[in-house]
Amino acid sequence: MSRNGFPIPVKYLRSLASVIACQRSSIFQAPATYETIRPPGKNWPQAFYKRHPELKPKRVKALDWNWHDQNIYEKVRHWFDVIGTELDRMDIVLENVYNMDEIGVMLSMLGSLKVLVGKDDLRAYRGAGVKRTVVTAIECISAAGRSLHPLIIWPAATQRSTWTTYPTPGWHFACSQSGYTDSRISFDWLRLVFDPQTKLRAAGKPRILICDGFGTYESLEMLRFCFENNILLYRIPSHTSYKL
Template sequence: MDWDRHNRHIYNKVIDSFAVIGKELASPVVLAENTYSVDEAGILSSVLNSLKVLAGRHELKTHRGACVERTLITSIECISADSRHLKPLIIWPATTHRSTWTTHPTRGWHYGHCGSGYTDTMISLHWI
């Protein structure tokens, strides 16, 4: 989503959400060690089969190539309000794991694979 649309449509929703969450977190019965945030992000990896062009963010539509192969890689992170965390989970879109995916693996990170590239119940339970 470009920044022009983002500022117009998202800002008030984010402010309202934090107001609601802030009230809940201020309650003395909600303990930091029991408060977690989990985030899933899709990383769209692209391999261009044509030349590469440097363009401004408002010029992307005029320079987008037709020969682009895109692969979705999913990352999931989890942290508690008192700073405890799980190591990230990286999910590759494939039916089997390939050792060439991580040329520099990070110690403790978890890697999974799924045909769609998204998480599923089995991958999530194994990670947790």
């Protein structure tokens, strides 16, 4: 999965191994049994590394922005090499290749504001800056041009019916304190929006989901859901979508 842009965090390794063991055994077919099965022991990863010498644990850290910007070409080229290989697979069709993205809409103004004052008033400030209020939309479209219903994220604890003036059939709504997405909302979007609208059309074939991720989508629940439902996650390298 590291080739896809989603290297598996080591802390999830044992849990994912347990999921795979459940799927391979006819005894553990019911999802409810996952919670009763103990994952491999704490020393299991070391044995796993020995069995798979082509893999190794590696600690990654954030790059300096200037260095990242200067070396962006190689990252983008490598990503296209990886995604190109996957798109050439016989079981991958354009109707099952999707790109999701998030867009934030600023509801409040920041910075300067033109006001009417006395001609002798020399003040050029107006107190504290206005608090940012953001509404986020998660949108998704297939390579064949089919769009899914969006998910709108309100900056609140609960949604109010007065916030939607006109009918929005099929739209989905969520709330977060900041108005941005988080791991919980991302997972809800995957299982309640993306999966129901694409599963029947895929007819058992793999679905590729390309997203511009910054770590939000790396929860264990999301990785497990994708594995169980034949969804292949591909992440555009961080901070490169504006160049693509």
